[in-house]
Amino acid sequence: MTAVSDTFYTLRPGRISYRAGLALQEELLAPPGPATDLMLLLEHDPVITLGRAARDSHLLSSVEVLAQQGIDLCHAARGGDMTYHGPGQLVGYPLFNLDRRGRDLHLFLRNIEQALIDALQCFDVDAGRCAGRTGIWVGAQKLASIGLGVRRWWSWHGFALNIDIDLGGFNHIVPCGLTGVQMTSLAQLLPQAPTLAEVETAVITSFASTFNLEYAGSYERKLSTPA
Template identity: 40%
Template sequence: MRSLSRPCWLYSPGLVPYDVAWQWQRSLVADRRQHPDHHDVLLLLQHPPVYTLGQGASMEFVKAELQQQGVPLVRIERGGEVTYHCPGQLVGYPILNLQHHTPDLHWYLRQLEEVIIQAIAPLGLEGHRIEGLTGVWVEGRKVAAIGIKVSRWITMHGFALNICPDLHGFQHIVPCGITDRPVGSLAEWLPDIQYSLVEQQVKQAFSQIFHVELWPTDTLPLLPVPLPPA
């Protein structure tokens, strides 16, 4: 096993509007295109309620009543179908140069799944994969969604782990376009679960899986990168 020698900035700012975090990601990716040797970054945060659609996502998985909810619906450049973010869900955005890891998209997706599986194992929860699908399930309920964008081997977007969110927002969509497998949260098995504890376990698992040393920071060097049209 390699030593945990590659540095990775860790930024955990709490609750962040989706468009702000999206801008951060685009800025960090643009910087690493210009400077491929700059350190990796892991953003760990929460979002106010928001729905996001992957680049090629179909509106057939968005139910009509969503228009009356007043919750933003944003089309972004990741893969995958529609999903929902809200407080109580831990969202992770790794900005990694896979040239410094393993330049393989399938490997990267499986590693993100493994981070979640290892993070929840100490809680007594057994996360598993489902062949042909991306994400992590516990007892048949999907607790973590994954959607990524990789350009020139630099990653953005990432994973969303349902720790203790209000799941009602998922009722207005067909999450990830999967009709026969319900969404779940860790709080369904562990009602007294502590968000901060799970966040810490995700940090530890990420560090081990990707062989990085996380360096907490209160600031990020950001470039002015305009958002694309929604």
């Protein structure tokens, strides 16, 4: 039988702002922190996020132009450069205990990549890695971005997988600081994009397998974070 410590739960708040997503992670990670591994699965309102490695030159539109198009701009305490989030993109924030995983952030990141690669196989998408570059790729096109943070050896931030997102949002930035990179989505790669719920199910299954965890269902906790 799988031990209680080898389970994980999901929390799915729906579509929320990026700032609300940050506040939610902060609340969940506040001492003493989650009792078990937990993954948030959600969508964000349109936003460009700037990771710790972001360069000003990688933002191609002014704040005024972004505001006119309803796109927020936020700094994030995660690794990586700039990325775009919006409706039609599955965002996952695994709040996982790295202390009992040998504090190996590199291995943890590689396992997230593997979990996403395995999940995409459910939709006959032949995705993989690109040498020297983080994320999930289909050929030369990038399908998912990953940027992590660590707090008291709990992971936060996570991945963004493009399902049926308006890819035009990426035109405002140099995605992930990679000049010339072309973003793609499942809607572009498949005759019909799977639903968000279908992708969530595939991701949950693949994370359980990759991390050798038992999925225990929805996380029950009274939260004060507004949507």
